[in-house]
Amino acid sequence: MPLPILIVLVACGIAGIAWLIHASGLSRARTFDTEDDARAAWGREFPDLPAGTVTLTAKRAAALVMTSEGPGLVWPMGSDSTARLLHGSRAQPTADGLDLRLPDPSAPRLRLILTQDETQAWARIIEASKARHDS
Template sequence: MQLELLLALVFGGIAGIALLLHLFGYSRPLTFDEDSARTHWLRQYPISRPGTVHLSQDRAAALVETPDGPGLVWAMGADSTAHLLTGATLRTTRRGLRIDLHEFAAPGVRVRLSPEARETWARLIPTHETKGALPA
C-alpha cells in the first residue's frame, strides 16, 4: 500500500471518529445540577458530606457547603474535580470570580456568577482576599 493512501486512511479515520463523537454529544462539556454536584463531590471526598450547593451561572462549577468548610467542584471537559477552599484567594472579574487555590495541581478557577451570587460565594468562602477586577 502506498504511503499517501495509508496516511489518507489514517487521517480520515481519526477525523471520522472525532466527528461521530461530536455528533453523538460526547464533546459537550460537563454541567452540574445540585444532585450531580453532590455526586461529583463525594467521588473526591467520600467522608465529607455535602450540604447546600450553589451553582455557577453556566453550571460548570458549584460551591458545596460541607462540615469541613466550603469546597468547589468544577468541570474539566467531560470530567470534574473538587477541592476544599481552605486558604483560597478570590478576585473579582467582570463575569464572576477567580478562585486561586494556591495549589500546583489546580492553580486557579474562573467561575461565572451573577453579581448577587458573587456576593454569596464571597461571603461563604471564609478566608479570602477580594482584589480588583481582572479581565475575564
Template sequence: MPLHILLILVIGGIASVTLLLHLMGKSRLLTLDVSDAKAAWLRHFPDDRVQDILVSDDRHSALVITERGPGLLWSFGADTVARHLHNFTYVDGETRQTIRFADYGAPRVRLCLTADERPLWVAPALQEFF
C-alpha cells in the same frame, strides 16, 4: 506501510473519533443540579459530609459546604473536578471570577457568577476563605 499513508490513517482516525464524540454530545459541558453536585462531590471525597450546596446559574459549577470547609466543584467536559478551597487566590473580575489553586493538577478555574450570585458565594461566613 509508507509513512505518509500511516500518517493519513492516524490523523483521519483521531478526527473521526473526535467528530463522533462531538455528534454524540460528549463535548458539551456537564450541567449540574443540587443532587448531581452532591453525588459528584461524594464521588471525589467520599468521607466528606455535605452540609449545603450552591449551584451557579449557568449550572457548570457549585460551591459545596462541608464539615472540612467550603469546596468548589466544576464541569470539565462531561465530568467534574472538585477541590477543597484551601491555599488559593480569588480574583473578582467584571464578567468572570478566577480561582487560582496552588495545585498543578487544577491551576486555575474561571467561574461565571452573576451579580446576584456573588454575595451568596462570597458570604460573610466564607470571607476568611476568599
C-alpha cells in the same frame, strides 16, 4: 500502499472519529442538573466529608458546597467532575465571574463564569473562609 495515501486515510479516520464523538454529544462539558448531582460528585472526591448546602451556578457548570470544614467547589473536567476544598484560596472578581487561585498544584487556578450576584456572594464566602482558616 504508498505513504501519501496512508497519511490521507489516517487523517480522515482521525477526523471521522473526532466528528462522531462531537456529533454524539460526548465532547460537551458536564453540567450538574440538580444539587444532588453536585452532592454526588462531591461525595466521590470527599466520601468522609458530607456536603451541606449546595449552590449551583446559574449555568449549572459548578457548585459551591458548604461542609463542616468550610466551603468547597465542584466543577466539570470534561465529561467528569472534580472537587476541592477552598482552604487558602483567593477569589478575585472579574467582569464575568471569579478568578480563583487555589493552593493546589493540580488545580492552581480556576475561572468561574458567574452572574454578578453569584460573584459577590461566592467571593464573600470564600474570603470569609480564608480569614477563618488563616486565623
